[in-house]
Amino acid sequence: MSEVITREETDSVGFGETLIEIDGLTKHFTQGEGLLSAFFETETVKAVDDVTFDIAKGETVGLVGESGCGKSTLARTILRLLEPTDGSVLFKGKNLAEIGGEELRSMRKDMQMIFQDPQSSLDPRMKVGPIVEEPMKAHGLYEGEREERARMLLEKVGLDPQHYNRYPHQFSGGQRQRVNLARALAVNPDFIVCDEPTSALDASIQAQVLNTMRELQDEFGLTYLFISHDLSVIRHISDRVAVMYLGQLVELAETDELFENPQHPYTDALLQSIPVPDPRARGQRGVLEGDVPSPIDPPSGCRFRTRCPKLISPPEYDLTKSEWEDVRRFMRAVERKTFEVEGEASLRAEFFPDGTPGGEAGRIVETSIDEVLEDEWETAADRLVESFAEQSICAKELPAYEVDPEFGDGPHLAACHLHREGGGETAD
Numbered sequence: 001m002s003e004v005i006t007r008e009e010t011d012s013v014g015f016g017e018t019l020i021e022i023d024g025l026t027k028h029f030t031q032g033e034g035l036l037s038a039f040f041e042t043e044t045v046k047a048v049d050d051v052t053f054d055i056a057k058g059e060t061v062g063l064v065g066e067s068g069c070g071k072s073t074l075a076r077t078i079l080r081l082l083e084p085t086d087g088s089v090l091f092k093g094k095n096l097a098e099i100g101g102e103e104l105r106s107m108r109k110d111m112q113m114i115f116q117d118p119q120s121s122l123d124p125r126m127k128v129g130p131i132v133e134e135p136m137k138a139h140g141l142y143e144g145e146r147e148e149r150a151r152m153l154l155e156k157v158g159l160d161p162q163h164y165n166r167y168p169h170q171f172s173g174g175q176r177q178r179v180n181l182a183r184a185l186a187v188n189p190d191f192i193v194c195d196e197p198t199s200a201l202d203a204s205i206q207a208q209v210l211n212t213m214r215e216l217q218d219e220f221g222l223t224y225l226f227i228s229h230d231l232s233v234i235r236h237i238s239d240r241v242a243v244m245y246l247g248q249l250v251e252l253a254e255t256d257e258l259f260e261n262p263q264h265p266y267t268d269a270l271l272q273s274i275p276v277p278d279p280r281a282r283g284q285r286g287v288l289e290g291d292v293p294s295p296i297d298p299p300s301g302c303r304f305r306t307r308c309p310k311l312i313s314p315p316e317y318d319l320t321k322s323e324w325e326d327v328r329r330f331m332r333a334v335e336r337k338t339f340e341v342e343g344e345a346s347l348r349a350e351f352f353p354d355g356t357p358g359g360e361a362g363r364i365v366e367t368s369i370d371e372v373l374e375d376e377w378e379t380a381a382d383r384l385v386e387s388f389a390e391q392s393i394c395a396k397e398l399p400a401y402e403v404d405p406e407f408g409d410g411p412h413l414a415a416c417h418l419h420r421e422g423g424g425e426t427a428d
């Protein structure tokens, strides 16, 4: 077999240099546009909002977050499969919005995507060899040596090149994902977005495919954006990890730093909810309170604040740490109606064992207790949220801070006001 090009020698971007610059990238979906908008209100889903980060050539950035937080939308907007609402993506220094024609076609070739479901992305009527050759044909590349290259790629991804003439259904799920890898590599890309590529596979197969992906990365000089909601997969594969919540990045750091020294309460909660094999260590799960708010009307300031166990006390009340914890816990419980009222004494014993705070905060809490006792939950919840949660810096300002890393020396971004100058904890 001839020496087929793997790493691109003529690349303008060196290993470790910035390959992709994502700046203020925003993608909103407007629903109810068109004819029906006269009858229905239009609603805007803020799927991705003001996301900024770089990806260096040769690295793997893991992108993690709960379902619906915008991971796929972000990836597709980076690749310009979706038109951004705002912001820019520079690939090898070129703004994809400002180039066209042959240059754009060539850039598109350099950016590929692999999806979760290897079955649906392979045409069942085509043999795998021609499937791998398809992108080469589409881009007019490797004329005369396509079959040879397809066989080489099948081998590189861990399949038997003799299987060139087999159909997708003759392969297992893991093997089909390997065919997808071979197809993505066909046009010698620089950058591959992997959207949950191993989520549909059994754990042991998953690990094998991930290992192959790492080997291919070294050999082909690839850069990955790797999307998963599975933190152990993310830890295994990533050099750096970006954590997304409700359309925004909340934390970004080198992998060890992020896992060993998380600085955003959302990351902390995600890490604590990783299933643990030791049954004695269970019971730590379910640390995330409440549901993810709607991306149509996300919370102001820090979007995680409505579920955050570290919501910062509004300074005007001058509460001690334990007073604030009592107030915050009561406010959340009233908002979500998570308890039954069995009389005033038991309510006070449960939420304010050391008594309610003094001053204005105390007056608000006392009024709310009366309202709950009179079964006016909503009024009490509105009062508490308006007086406390909405007055927090977490509701008023969008956080973005760089913190000192403990592991490695790469920058550590944590979008949490606990890291603002002076810190966020109230002294007890």
Ligand SMILES: Nc1ncnc2c1ncn2[C@@H]1O[C@H](COP(=O)(O)OP(=O)(O)OP(=O)(O)O)[C@@H](O)[C@H]1O
Pocket (backbone or CB within 6 Å): 029, 031, 045, 046, 047, 065, 066, 067, 068, 069, 070, 071, 072, 073, 074, 229, 295
């Ligand atoms: N074409 C669309 N039109 C309207 N809303 C959309 C569209 N695509 C995605 N959304 C919404 O945007 C938000 C982000 O969705 P997205 O699929 O990017 O999240 P995700 O993190 O990739 O989720 P998952 O892990 O479940 O794939 C969701 O609220 C989703 O309902």
